[in-house]
Amino acid sequence: MKFLYHIILLVSIISLASCRDDFNFEPATGSELAFSKDTVYLDTIFSNIGSSTYNLKVYNKSNKDIKIPSIKLGKGESSNFRLMVDGMPGKSFENIELLAKDSLFIFVETTVDIKQQTNGKEFLYTDEILFQAGSNQQKVNLVTLVKDAVFLYPQKFEDGSYESLNFGDTKIYGFFLDENDATNGNELEWNNNKPYVIYGYAAVPPNKTLNVSEGTQVHFHRNSGLVTFPNANLNVNGSIENLAVFQGDRLEPSFEDTPGQWDGIWISQDSDASISNAIIKNAVDGLFINKNKLPVNLTNLQIYNCEKNALLLQVANVIGKNIVTNNCGVAGLNINFGGTYDFTHCTFANFWSRQNQTAVVMNNGDGTNAFALNAHFKNSIIYGNASESLLMVPANKETNFTFKFEYSLVKFLNSANRFNTDSFPYNFSNITNFNNCLIAKNFNEHQPYFYNTNKNELMITEKATSLINYGNLLFAQQVPQDLLGKSRLTSADLGAYQHVSSSAD
Known part of the structure; x- marks a missing residue:
């Protein structure tokens, strides 16, 4: 009888459910x-x-x-x-x-x-x-x-494998640019007719030159980049009005300033480059130069939003003018294993939002002659949100570690007195290494009052009174115009820009 009762109850529930109109659409x-x-x-x-x-x-x-x-x-x-x-x-x-x-x-x-x-x-x-x-x-x-775009990528072979590049015993997914390509024509001449979209590593072959003209837009897919082989050359000729731009291939606004979207540009051993009026952004390491032959000339170059370094220089030879960096996970300028460098009117800034980053790092490897450092900074700014915007790591004190900052701003708070500022290399009163420099020893001293660091607008404003007209005019003659084309011959401010008016309050 109890079993029959349960059956009747179940049937009643089903009948009631079937009468509900909750699911009548x-x-x-x-x-x-x-x-x-x-x-x-x-x-x-x-x-x-x-x-x-x-x-x-x-x-x-x-x-x-x-x-x-x-x-x-x-x-x-x-x-x-x-x-x-x-x-x-x-x-x-x-x-x-x-x-x-x-x-x-x-x-x-x-x-x-x-x-x-x-x-x-x-x-x-x-x-x-x-x-x-x-x-x-x-x-x-x-x-x-x-x-529309020009797409450059490794070819797929009949056996299913893909074109690759050999670096010693290592193969990477990449291809050589071809001056007689059946589809694209001369791949060693890039212009502003269409954007370029790169998959894998595009390589400049030995003894060849890649010319990039003003206004050229180059987009790299993830894990892609541009590399020069020995005796090759990269020649980027943008203009102040029409920059050449190297960035990732994600065009959504949410990726506009996202670091690490592509690997970067690599000037490899025994190759050369000249880059003027260009922007490199959103890479892992923006520009890596390794043991190049002739001095690489970098003029009016902006590098932003890099997962690691804007400029990574290794046993390199570089002449830099009007360079600006910002928002990098390690450093704006990372000089690794020495080399020879001359920087004038540069703004090496870094306002990366997380810790363990700085603006400039320099070392000379194991301190041997092969990794000797010789670096000269003139009329420049080394500044960021880290307490110390300049970190130097000499292997054997002053041996093979030669550097000089002249008429430049260096932020160095020496938090918790971690560094000995009475001895090499942080003795800021030693004019051999720091000649007529402004040393910001607290957050308020010698502020550059950048226009907008969040938008990579690293122009100093009229509030930065100690930096305005502080530059040495002899050095300014080497770089007579700022990054925007404004003359600095009669009044030279520190950094890559002459000062501008601050935004309205």
């Missing part, structure tokens, strides 16, 4: 729906490269459960946009259920072949998501900017 009329945005803007993409995923939230603002008869793309199956609705991919969906006061996500992606759309360098590709409910139709616009 009424057809939507169109008045119930609201959207998180009326237009979904997908950020700029390169031709044939998929976008990031963007979302649209659809709300049922009514008190009833509804069924949306149709959700589809305006261009139908021919659309270059892709949707995912309620976890299902496609371009057209029917009878989508949405509970009262509930919402659902629609995810949007796109891939566009610019050659199928236009002959131009870039264009806006648009479509719309249509929500059909009876006689009412609502829509949300979709917009993305598509850029």
